[in-house]
Amino acid sequence: MPPLLLAHNLRREFDNGSFIAVDDVSLAVQPGTIHALLGSNGAGKTTTLRMCSTLLRPTSGSVLIDGIDAVAYPRTACKRIGLVLGGSLGFYPRASARDNLLFFADLAGVSSAERKTRVDNALERVGLSQDAQKKAAEFSTGMFQRLHIARAILGQPPLLLLDEPTSGLDPDVALRVRDLIRELANEGVGVLLTSHAMGEVEELADEISLLGAGKIAVTGQVSDIAAFAGITTTSTFTMPAQAANLADPLAKALTAAVGEEVVVKQRGYASHWNITVFWPMITNNHNEELLLAALDSLQAAQPEALVTRPALLEEAYLAVAERLAR
Known part of the structure; x- marks a missing residue:
């Protein structure tokens, strides 16, 4: 089965080439697997994820999303991606969580017949059903993070890209999010995530890429990282x-x-x-x-x-x- 994400020789320069954030990064995400990018701040994790998501054009290299050339056809490729970058932006603060998701379900191409069911299911999966009528402006950091995940899965994309998905969450909520990520992978979704939480990566990831100074030092299991x-x-x-x-x-x-x-x-x-x-x-x-x-x-x-x-x-x-x- 071909990979859902295939990135080859990605390079991203800033400041007219004076700073190389990512250099010669290649990775793949297979259906039903979780691939984690691990590294310190500034290692290139988020830049790599943003290039894979079509938000940031690579200086050189290629990205295929479910077989689609994401550099040449970013609008088509991004329809196959659910992206979670976190933060409090990206939602209408005066609208309820449900109304926000109904709007984004429409943007994701969900039919009017399915829209309410998809939204209610997404809210249930992230544990926000009881907060569905709350305005987004009333949400805590952890609730926003879960709302981002709910938005990402509305269109049932085959590939999820998650930047620090449990950042800012209480331990019990973080556990629920990890369980959801594993459930989605078990359903065949491919997942690329970044994390600073070593235990989380060890628990979730089928494959780990260790980044340093913008390059992948090693990819494999925990034993491969230890051997490196x-x-x-x-x-x-x-x-x-x-x-x-x-x-x-x-x-x-x-x-x-x-x-x-x-x-x-x-x-x-x-x-x-x-x-x-x-x-x-x-x-x-x-x-x-x-x-x-x-x-x-x-x-x-x-x-x-x-x-x-x-x-x-x-x-x-x-x-x-x-x-x-x-």
């Missing part, structure tokens, strides 16, 4: 607050023991330190033994709540973030 970062597992533990900062000496001791660089991150709290050890690819099942021996050589206290497991997405990202910066 040069780690396979992590050990996390806590130490008493009065303990010395162990990050540098522990990293040196473990690097000497392993023969390859071991990264250690330490974060302080009022009552304790949280310490994470990022083990390189060559290490084995004796990581905790190496760690305990290194701590003993440093005359440090015994670690508490020690856990060693496959690297999480956030841990892999943190291990590689510095070298992805512009």
